[in-house]
Amino acid sequence: MSAPLPREPSATPGADDPRPPALSPEVSATPTVLAAVAGILAAATTLGVAQLMSALVSPDASPLVAVGGAFIDATPPWLKDFAVATFGTADKLVLLIGMGLVITALAALAGVLGRRRWWLGAALVVLLAGVGAAAAALRPGAGTLAPLPSIAGAAAGLYALRALLARIPEPAPSSRSTAASDSSAASDTSAASTTTPGGFDRRSFLTAAVVTTAIAALAAVGGQLLSQATRTVQAARAAIRLPGAARPAAALAPGVEVDVVGVTSFVTPNDDFYRIDTALLVPQVDVESWSLRVHGLVEEEVVLSFQDLLDAELVESWVTLTCVSNEVGGTLAGNAKWLGLPVREVLARARPTADADMVLSTSSDGFTASTPLGALTDDRDSLLAIGMNGEPLPIEHGFPVRMMVPGLYGYVSATKWVVDLEVTRFADRRAYWTDRGWSAEGPIKTASRIEVPRPGASVSAGRVAVGGTAWAQHRGITRVEVRVDDGDWAPATLATEASVDTWRQWSYAWDATAGDHTLTVRATDGTDEVQTSQTAAPAPDGASGWHSVDVSVS
Ligand SMILES: Nc1nc2c(c(=O)[nH]1)N[C@H]1C(S)=C(S)[C@@H](COP(=O)(O)O)O[C@H]1N2
Ligand SMILES: [Mo]
Secondary structure, three states, X not given: OOOOOOOOHHHOOOOOOOOOOOOOOOOOHHHHHHHHHHHHHHHHHHHHHHHHHHHHHOHHHOHHHXXXXXXXXXXXXXXXXXXXXXXXXXXXXXXXHHHHHHHHHHHHXXXXXXXXXXXXXXXXXXXXXXXHHHHHHHOOOOOOOOOXXXXXXXXXXXXXXXXXXXXXXXXXXXXXXXXXHOHHHHHOHHHHHHHOOOHHHHHHHHHHHHHHHHHHHHHHHHHHXXXXXXXXXXXXXXXXXXXXXXXXXXXXXXXXXXXXXXXXXXXXXXXXXXOOOOOOOOOOOOOOOOEEEEEEOEOOOEEEEHHHHHHOOOEEEEEEEEOOOOOOOOOOEEEEEEEEEEHHHHHHHXXXXXXXXXXXXXXXXXXXXXXXXHHHHOOOOOEEEEEEOOEEOOHHHOOOOEEEOOOEOHHHOOOOOEEEEEEEOXXXXXOOOHHHOOOOOOEOOOEEEEEEOOOOOEEOOEEEEEEEEEEOOOOOEEEEEEEEOOOOOEEOEEOOOOOOOOOEEEEEEEEEOOEEEEEEEEEEEOOOOEOOOOOEOOOOOOOEOOEEEEEEEO
């Protein structure tokens, strides 16, 4: 009988089951070595995937870079002095090699442990990834996504480890050879076919090892190339000195913000500005080779370099950008001070022909927007923007140059990483989102939202501060009204208007009485048109309807 086989049937290794056979003394060295190799390959996968992810998130979020950085910061001076004295400028290389050796040893251990007790190996991988994630999260200036590369890497590494361990052949049943001749063993074909040493399993392990290595290497190289591009563009951006504006924006009056705690700030900091685009990877545009070509229905083609923009008479203006996908009461809107060259000046040089009615702007990654020619040639500040709130455009907001057109939703106007303006006609060309069912033209609809109190808030009866923001870009906001339940509309107090192109805050002092109440807001724009109560979904040309919040008063 094979009764002495010291394991449960459930412990029989299957294709997916890396669980070990018995912890018996006859386990030969080979599977252990293979398990160590599996651990090392899994670690390589972890680091490769982490490298790729960190290229997307931030180069400093790479677990290797973060742990190395934390190590350097934590090194006592005497050790640092010793390292520099001993290894000179190679001290960082030595550190990396040291880290490599430690990781290799721990990875091999994770493989060997994981083969015996899967959770032990897995726990070691998770622990190491946890160290990487923590180091990345604690680095100075780390973003919220900093732990992501370590986590994604660990997931990939665990998967690789499991797949590899499952393909390690069982040890030769040397002292258990009777089991092979036992009649019961013959019926256990699945176990036999996955436990035959040599032959099939070794090839299977080899194939898995090659695939794993290839994935790890591809991810690492891809990540390296990507983060190099990111660093290059980051360095180029950091080197830019924005010129002063020939026509600066008017200083903001303090009154542009109402005195209600919790209302969205008038200026949206760049880091908080919503981001919407179709780019899976943020385009990395080289400033040196960047150019903007203006062509199509024009008398004269114009090509601009980035230096041309820096040398031009630039204009600064406050403009609130809004996404067509913003729901009633939503937050896909932001307000910034933009610095750029008016598009009308570029178009004046190109001289559009009389039959043109649209400009199709194209980004470096092929996104297109159709903007009415009139919105780019009239006296509003439609800009080829290079600055945002006093800085060069952040890379994810279109560095080095984007369009900014007051009054139009972003999808028909605000092309980031813009490289091409084709003067054309709506009848002839369709933009990216028009091809996907959205309207060819997208003027921003008048909107207002209640930001304080929050939906579902509980407040005390008496004076309650209500406040929020309204916008109707390029028409301006002239009135905001608030209604409690089905009562009469009451005028809110408007903050100082910065410009018709920006949003405008409002406040309302509410004498709240006990009970559940619904507050509703509506705005009126500069053309005297009252915001419509007609509800509409964002598609195809922007949401509409009044914003309400329910509040309970006690
Ligand atoms: N190149 C490019 N530009 C683009 C987009 C895009 O997908 N690709 N999206 C547009 C949309 S829909 C909006 S709302 C704004 C958002 O700009 P932001 O990400 O700077 O807020 O960019 C516009 N410009
Ligand atoms: Mo958008």
